Amino acid sequence: MTIGERIGFVTLATTDSYAAGALVLARSLRQTNTVAGLVCLVSSSISEGTRTRLESEFDEVVVVDVLNSNNDAMLTLLKRPELGVTLTKLHCWKLIQYSKMVFLDADTLVIQNIDDLFERDEISAVADCGWPSCFNSGVFVFKPSIDTFNDLIEFAKNEGSFDGGDQGLLNDFFSDWSTKSIDRILPFGYNVHAAATYAYVPAFRRFKDQVKVVHFLGSTKPWSSKNPPQGEFSQFWQLWWSLYESNSKQNSKNDSISQKTSS
Amino acid sequence: MTIGERIGFVTLATTDSYAAGALVLARSLRQTNTVAGLVCLVSSSISEGTRTRLESEFDEVVVVDVLNSNNDAMLTLLKRPELGVTLTKLHCWKLIQYSKMVFLDADTLVIQNIDDLFERDEISAVADCGWPSCFNSGVFVFKPSIDTFNDLIEFAKNEGSFDGGDQGLLNDFFSDWSTKSIDRILPFGYNVHAAATYAYVPAFRRFKDQVKVVHFLGSTKPWSSKNPPQGEFSQFWQLWWSLYESNSKQNSKNDSISQKTSS
Ligand SMILES: O=c1ccn([C@@H]2O[C@H](COP(=O)(O)OP(=O)(O)O)[C@@H](O)[C@H]2O)c(=O)[nH]1
Ligand SMILES: O=c1ccn([C@@H]2O[C@H](COP(=O)(O)OP(=O)(O)O)[C@@H](O)[C@H]2O)c(=O)[nH]1
Ligand SMILES: [Mn+2]
Numbered sequence: 001m002t003i004g005e006r007i008g009f010v011t012l013a014t015t016d017s018y019a020a021g022a023l024v025l026a027r028s029l030r031q032t033n034t035v036a037g038l039v040c041l042v043s044s045s046i047s048e049g050t051r052t053r054l055e056s057e058f059d060e061v062v063v064v065d066v067l068n069s070n071n072d073a074m075l076t077l078l079k080r081p082e083l084g085v086t087l088t089k090l091h092c093w094k095l096i097q098y099s100k101m102v103f104l105d106a107d108t109l110v111i112q113n114i115d116d117l118f119e120r121d122e123i124s125a126v127a128d129c130g131w132p133s134c135f136n137s138g139v140f141v142f143k144p145s146i147d148t149f150n151d152l153i154e155f156a157k158n159e160g161s162f163d164g165g166d167q168g169l170l171n172d173f174f175s176d177w178s179t180k181s182i183d184r185i186l187p188f189g190y191n192v193h194a195a196a197t198y199a200y201v202p203a204f205r206r207f208k209d210q211v212k213v214v215h216f217l218g219s220t221k222p223w224s225s226k227n228p229p230q231g232e233f234s235q236f237w238q239l240w241w242s243l244y245e246s247n248s249k250q251n252s253k254n255d256s257i258s259q260k261t262s263s
Numbered sequence: 264m265t266i267g268e269r270i271g272f273v274t275l276a277t278t279d280s281y282a283a284g285a286l287v288l289a290r291s292l293r294q295t296n297t298v299a300g301l302v303c304l305v306s307s308s309i310s311e312g313t314r315t316r317l318e319s320e321f322d323e324v325v326v327v328d329v330l331n332s333n334n335d336a337m338l339t340l341l342k343r344p345e346l347g348v349t350l351t352k353l354h355c356w357k358l359i360q361y362s363k364m365v366f367l368d369a370d371t372l373v374i375q376n377i378d379d380l381f382e383r384d385e386i387s388a389v390a391d392c393g394w395p396s397c398f399n400s401g402v403f404v405f406k407p408s409i410d411t412f413n414d415l416i417e418f419a420k421n422e423g424s425f426d427g428g429d430q431g432l433l434n435d436f437f438s439d440w441s442t443k444s445i446d447r448i449l450p451f452g453y454n455v456h457a458a459a460t461y462a463y464v465p466a467f468r469r470f471k472d473q474v475k476v477v478h479f480l481g482s483t484k485p486w487s488s489k490n491p492p493q494g495e496f497s498q499f500w501q502l503w504w505s506l507y508e509s510n511s512k513q514n515s516k517n518d519s520i521s522q523k524t525s526s
């Protein structure tokens with residue numbers, strides 16, 4: 001990135017549970033001394049108290065439409081109610097006050113500084129463990145742009161999503177991800193899928209120092225229970241809880257360097 | 264490849280059960296009208312009858328020494344102590360009568376012609392679903408070379424294998440696979456991991472026509488039972504059996520597959 005360009009991490013929370021994830025994610029990012037701004041997209045359904053807590057951790061909390069019947073263009077999509085949350089994620093492309101951003105799912109935890117991601121181009125992401133010629137949409141580098149946002153919405157309307165979620169949509173939209181450039185295929189360490197079914201334990205141990213982002217994908221999230229599932233990822237589950245229970249005052253956003261770079 | 268250069272597919276079978284896999288693999292390759300030669304590496308422990316059957320399906324059957332990683336600790340982690348023998352795979356680099364080859368595990372099944380793989384360079388392979396910055400060593404393009412073979416053996420002796428099998432070794436040896444060139448990262452369709460735990464069903468359905476090689480990795484192999492596991496891959500399991508039972512004069516007789524696998 002060039003000096004003076006604004007960079008930021010952005011996540012999304014449409015419920016109070018996912019907001020807990022977003023909160024911990026922000027704390028984990030602060031601990032890595034990131035110089036980027038932190039943005040949380042929320043829906044208006046989030047409680048007032050939750051929103052206040054998010055505001056104390058993030059630089060910006062942006063309320064976005066759930067893209068429902070208010071919007072004529074979305075009427076077609078109402079036949080696909082599961083796409084609601086998906087489309088809400090797409091709002092991140094509208095954050096054009098930033099020149100480059102990294103989207104992180106609210107169920108991710110950052111272990112090591114990942115500011116080097118801002119040197120990558122749209123769209124850079126990690127292979128999905130289920131079908132590695134697709135990328136996992138829990139972590140991706142993108143360039144905010146109203147044009148791209150509109151194209152994405154149009155694409156969603158016309159094509160739908162092959163998996164009913166944002167991942168299917170984004171993979172069909174950015175369909176050359178796996179063939180265009182090696183630089184767009186991020187090392188697995190940037191989005192380590194913490195799901196026991198995927199674990200290749202010897203590789204996990206061999207490349208442990210390369211784990212930068214842990215992604216609690218699947219239906220069991222850290223906020224659902226204090227007891228970690230068995231296996232290699234229990235340590236990260238515990239780390240999630242210790243960050244969740246830590247006092248937010250020590251994570252003052254006023255110390256963040258993001259404001260220095262945002263001028 | 265250039266006209267006049269020899270190309271070949273090679274697999275490995277150190278037991279009569281894996282030889283059943285190799286047999287079916289050869290038949291599946293013939294069905295795709297490949298122009299490449301078919302080579303099977305075997306250990307001397309393979310029965311005479313099995314070897315004769317392999318000779319009727321492959322262009323060459325080559326007897327090799329069994330190499331073993333002796334890395335019991337790592338194999339226990341993988342819960343697959345039998346995989347030490349997979350280092351025997353390294354012998355394929357000695358087939359210098361071929362200028363370019365594709366190694367295929369004996370538990371793979373070729374669905375569509377894959378001769379285009381011979382246009383790729385060493386080492387080209389598909390991402391492993393467990394840690395996608397590693398490649399899965401069930402399918403890979405390589406260039407036979409005695410120098411490379413010697414380097415691999417030396418490397419194995421000095422460094423061992425982080426997973427106790429060939430995959431760990433080959434990934435450490437060809438450690439720039441995931442960063443060097445996009446052309447070396449083969450589409451997932453060239454090595455679709457048929458393990459229920461890995462399935463991303465919507466992607467499987469979306470990209471079904473791109474499935475070229477199915478890999479029955481894990482501990483449950485087609486030859487272990489005629490009953491396919493539930494799920495998307497049952498059709499390929501059945502295809503495996505129909506190929507196994509085709510031309511049955513050659514392989515039924517008195518030695519049923521269950522007798523072979525129980526030994
Ligand atoms: O009800 C929901 C579901 C999802 N999300 C957001 O969408 C992301 C993707 O969903 P999830 O992480 O549950 O999917 P997975 O990674 O398990 O496939 C979450 O991390 C949240 O940021 C949300 O805000 N509310
Ligand atoms: O006892 C054995 C084990 C393995 N193999 C060969 O090594 C490959 C790798 O082993 P396997 O496919 O069982 O490993 P997986 O793909 O399940 O990890 C097999 O396909 C065979 O070609 C063999 O010949 N004998
Ligand atoms: Mn997620």
Ligand SMILES: [Mn+2]
Pocket residue numbers: 368369370371401478479480481
């Ligand atoms: Mn295999």
